[in-house]
Amino acid sequence: MRRFSLQTLALIVALVAVAIGWWVDSSREPQIYYLHYYSNRYRPSHDLYHPDYDAPLPNSINTRLATIAISPNIPFRAEFPNGYDPTITISGTLTRSGQLFSGTVLIDVQDPGAAIEFDHATPIPIDTLVPFFDSSHHLAVSRNPDPYSLKYDVGQLN
Structure with a gap:
């Protein structure tokens, strides 16, 4: 018993x-993070939430083109039709290790002036813009949903 x-x-x-x-x-x-995608090929007036939305700037500075919520180790995919101004598809899976995210982010951008397809595989530090393609495109992963809370102006396209 x-x-x-x-x-x-x-x-x-x-x-x-x-x-x-x-x-x-x-x-x-x-654990929710935000993947921000920027480009300096577009003027601030392209994003209604850009701090310099109404400013008459002669050159383009980084403008947010997309923001998606992601979680570590969970596959993500987002499509932004935007009428080819630009059309964006972002997908991948990222893993967090300390202050770095690693994995692969697949980015497809279709624009009447340019089209890119890029597999970004280098680590992405949290809250830091990481250039890719021809350094006119940047990614950032942040806990903050506001893409302009980061240092987004990293130089102009020559």
């Missing part, structure tokens, strides 16, 4: 531990 009660007690303890683990995991806030 004693052996049965110890087994029962062990089963109850295991079930309680699983229930507590499930509750802690389900009540924990998910």
Whole structure:
């Protein structure tokens, strides 16, 4: 009889531990980050939320073209038709390790003036713009949904 009660007690303890683990995991806030895509091929007036939206600037500075919410280790895909002004598709999976995200981001941009398809595979530090293609395009991963909270003006296209 004693052996049965110890087994029962062990089963109850295991079930309680699983229930507590499930509750802690389900009540924990998910890790949400924002993948911002910028280009200095577009003027600030291209993005209604750009801080210099109304400023008459002679040259283009980085303008946000897309922002998507992502979570580490979960595949993502977003399509922005935009009537080829530009049409953007972003997909991939990123893994977080400390202050770096690594993995692959596939970026396809279709524009009447240019089209690029790029597989970005270099690490992306959190809250830092990382250039790709011809350095006129940048990616950033941030906890902040505001793309202009980062240092977004990293130089102009020559």
